[in-house]
Amino acid sequence: MFLKILILVICSFPLFSCSKKSSEVVVYTSVDQVFSEPILKDFEQTTGILVKPVFDTEETKSTGVLNRLIAETDNPQCDVFWSGDPVRAILLKNKGITASYFSPNAAEIPAGFKDRDGHWTGFSSRARVLLYNTNLVKPQEEPKSMHDFVDVKWKGQCTIANSLFGTTSFHAAALFSVFGDSAAKEFFAKLKANEVIIATSNGDVRKRVADGHVAFGLTDTDDANEAMKEGKPVQMVFPDQDRLGALIVPNTVSLIKNSPNQENGKKLIDYLLTREVEAKLAQSCVQMPLLPNPIAEVSGVTSVDKIVPMQIDYERTAQKLEEIQPFLKEWTGN
Numbered sequence: 001m002f003l004k005i006l007i008l009v010i011c012s013f014p015l016f017s018c019s020k021k022s023s024e025v026v027v028y029t030s031v032d033q034v035f036s037e038p039i040l041k042d043f044e045q046t047t048g049i050l051v052k053p054v055f056d057t058e059e060t061k062s063t064g065v066l067n068r069l070i071a072e073t074d075n076p077q078c079d080v081f082w083s084g085d086p087v088r089a090i091l092l093k094n095k096g097i098t099a100s101y102f103s104p105n106a107a108e109i110p111a112g113f114k115d116r117d118g119h120w121t122g123f124s125s126r127a128r129v130l131l132y133n134t135n136l137v138k139p140q141e142e143p144k145s146m147h148d149f150v151d152v153k154w155k156g157q158c159t160i161a162n163s164l165f166g167t168t169s170f171h172a173a174a175l176f177s178v179f180g181d182s183a184a185k186e187f188f189a190k191l192k193a194n195e196v197i198i199a200t201s202n203g204d205v206r207k208r209v210a211d212g213h214v215a216f217g218l219t220d221t222d223d224a225n226e227a228m229k230e231g232k233p234v235q236m237v238f239p240d241q242d243r244l245g246a247l248i249v250p251n252t253v254s255l256i257k258n259s260p261n262q263e264n265g266k267k268l269i270d271y272l273l274t275r276e277v278e279a280k281l282a283q284s285c286v287q288m289p290l291l292p293n294p295i296a297e298v299s300g301v302t303s304v305d306k307i308v309p310m311q312i313d314y315e316r317t318a319q320k321l322e323e324i325q326p327f328l329k330e331w332t333g334n
Helices: 002-012 031-046 063-070 087-095 146-150 166-179 181-193 200-210 222-227 262-272 275-285 314-323 324-332
Strands: 025-031 050-057 080-083 122-135 158-161 197-198 217-219 232-237 249-257
Touching: 002 080, 025 063, 025 262, 031 146, 031 262, 031 275, 063 122, 063 197, 063 249, 080 087, 080 262, 087 249, 122 166, 122 200, 122 222, 122 275, 146 158, 146 181, 158 166, 166 181, 166 200, 166 217, 166 232, 166 314, 181 200, 181 324, 197 200, 200 217, 200 324, 217 222, 249 262, 314 324
Parallel strands: 025 050, 025 080, 158 197, 158 217
Antiparallel strands: 080 249, 122 217, 122 232, 122 249
16 A cells, blocks of 8 residues: 555656656647648657647648647647648747757758758758640640740740749749849739739649640649649649749748647657658658658659759748738739
8 A cells, every 4th residue: 555655646746757748749730631640640659659639620721720829829738830831830930939959850951941040940842833734735845934924925824823822922922032022023013914814722723734724834743743643634844943943842840939748849850850751741742852862762753852942041931921912912903
């Protein structure tokens, strides 16, 4: 009886960490559950650390967990935030919600894809690509540049998604960052003059191109690969490989400041930043590895070190996205 009482007393004393929290980690993610959940389960099985995930729903896509993190600022419940793009990670950094953590597994990730202060690190990514219909575009005339959208030869025959949302909005901000405000506004004016069709989403761009309603469009690698996997008469091109480069949109992972399970949070971050995880995401959702020399070649998936990426400052581009919202609303007629 004395021994039982002694064990109960020891396990009730915080110093000895008999709490269940010592063997768990809480992660919030905006990445589709069908792709992120298997990765988290693999981590759980590998480490024995219980993963408690919170996923965004379709109704609150990319904003639900973000707003929850902001609401919990003074009483953090989450240890790790896994985002499908850098914008939300940068917003959380600027609000003082994330902590600095330099994972040893991030050493080989190019400097442009991680925060210099350690508040977020990029890994598996999508790229912005040109998808064209091979029945409508003659050989040797395939689009190769963002400037093809303003070529009168393609007037009314190309499409982009609504620039107020998703990766298209970030792409608009990247163009403003690279071109400068004046030249970027001129480019968007030329888009309108060339009667570029505004689709509802990247998926809508894919469908319009694949079904032959337009000659080509701007979308993400995952949508482009989906169309090719379906056997549609389409091909994908990484734009501006001789100058501007293709925009890369990496996943990011951040440690939440003052979270309940900091050490387990760091272990999860270390796990996500591995070639094994990048290989799994390449296989499940054609994500492009950021780490050089990926461990597995997946059909249709190109690693980022094999293309010319657009050279942008992601933090500055996220700030630019906020600045140009009034312009984009006016340009889209909203």
